[in-house]
Amino acid sequence: MESLFSAMMIVLLLVSFSCLTSSEARSSNNGNITVKWDLMNWTPDGYVAVVTAYNYQKQRSVPGWTMSWRWTKKEVIWSMVGAQTTEQGDCSKFKFNIPHSCMRKPIVVDLLPGTPYNQQIANCCKNGILKPGLESSFQLAVGNAGTSSKTARMPVNFTFTAPKQQYICGPTKNVRPTRFITADKRRMTRAMMTWNITCVFHKAT
Ligand SMILES: *[C@@H]1O[C@H](CO)[C@@H](O)[C@H](O)[C@H]1NC(C)=O
Ligand SMILES: *[C@@H]1O[C@H](CO)[C@@H](O)[C@H](O)[C@H]1NC(C)=O
Ligand SMILES: *[C@@H]1O[C@H](CO)[C@@H](O)[C@H](O)[C@H]1NC(C)=O
Numbered sequence: 001m002e003s004l005f006s007a008m009m010i011v012l013l014l015v016s017f018s019c020l021t022s023s024e025a026r027s028s029n030n031g032n033i034t035v036k037w038d039l040m041n042w043t044p045d046g047y048v049a050v051v052t053a054y055n056y057q058k059q060r061s062v063p064g065w066t067m068s069w070r071w072t073k074k075e076v077i078w079s080m081v082g083a084q085t086t087e088q089g090d091c092s093k094f095k096f097n098i099p100h101s102c103m104r105k106p107i108v109v110d111l112l113p114g115t116p117y118n119q120q121i122a123n124c125c126k127n128g129i130l131k132p133g134l135e136s137s138f139q140l141a142v143g144n145a146g147t148s149s150k151t152a153r154m155p156v157n158f159t160f161t162a163p164k165q166q167y168i169c170g171p172t173k174n175v176r177p178t179r180f181i182t183a184d185k186r187r188m189t190r191a192m193m194t195w196n197i198t199c200v201f202h203k204a205t
Contacts, residue, residue, distance in 0.1 A: 033056065052137040055133065065110065071153075076143045077143075082110075082125055083109065085101040123136055154174065154195050165205065166203050177193060
């Protein structure tokens with residue numbers, strides 16, 4: 001009797017284990033879009049960040065991305081390189097320097113490949129097209145933000161969309177800061193902070 005019971009327990013364990021591994025395999029097979037924010041330096045009223053979207057989907061090309069998020073304080077985007085927001089919003093309380101966007105939920109789109117070089121950064125300006133295995137970046141200067149790793153607040157409610165594609169994004173996570181290696185490979189530098197968001201394909205629309 002006892003040996004029958006333990007044999008059943010072993011079978012149950014094996015079954016639940018194989019279910020677990022197959023569902024893990026399925027989610028990693030489908031891949032994801034990871035959006036990474038690297039805070040490169042602090043400024044008098046905020047920070048400069050490089051945002052990079054990685055298409056880790058093996059099969060699915062993104063035909064033209066749009067990203068959005070919600071600020072949790074009174075952040076504004078002073079300037080942007082390699083992408084732009086679709087709306088400036090109400091910047092009427094700024095008199096001298098006018099921000100690129102004062103929206104609480106900015107919507108960001110990519111620039112075209114022919115963008116003037118002084119408005120480009122590496123890996124930018126692909127009209128939002130993101131082939132499998134590739135990445136796309138833009139840079140933004142954020143003001144009215146925290147100016148240290150204790151006070152900077154991550155954007156929340158991140159969305160990533162493309163024509164006929166719907167994605168679901170997870171929470172913004174504060175992760176181990178990215179390390180960068182200089183072109184001559186003789187020096188490592190580090191982002192001040194790094195935030196990751198992972199989005200998975202939900203359905204075709
Ligand atoms: C997203 O995909 C990459 C590459 O396959 C993988 O390393 C990473 O763990 C995935 N992220 C999540 C949160 O599943
Ligand atoms: C934003 O996200 C928070 C928690 O992640 C959630 O409670 C809230 O409802 C979301 N707001 C909107 C407008 O989606
Ligand atoms: C954050 O995203 C980057 C780019 O995909 C990845 O290299 C890094 O490992 C991620 N960090 C964590 C903790 O998932």
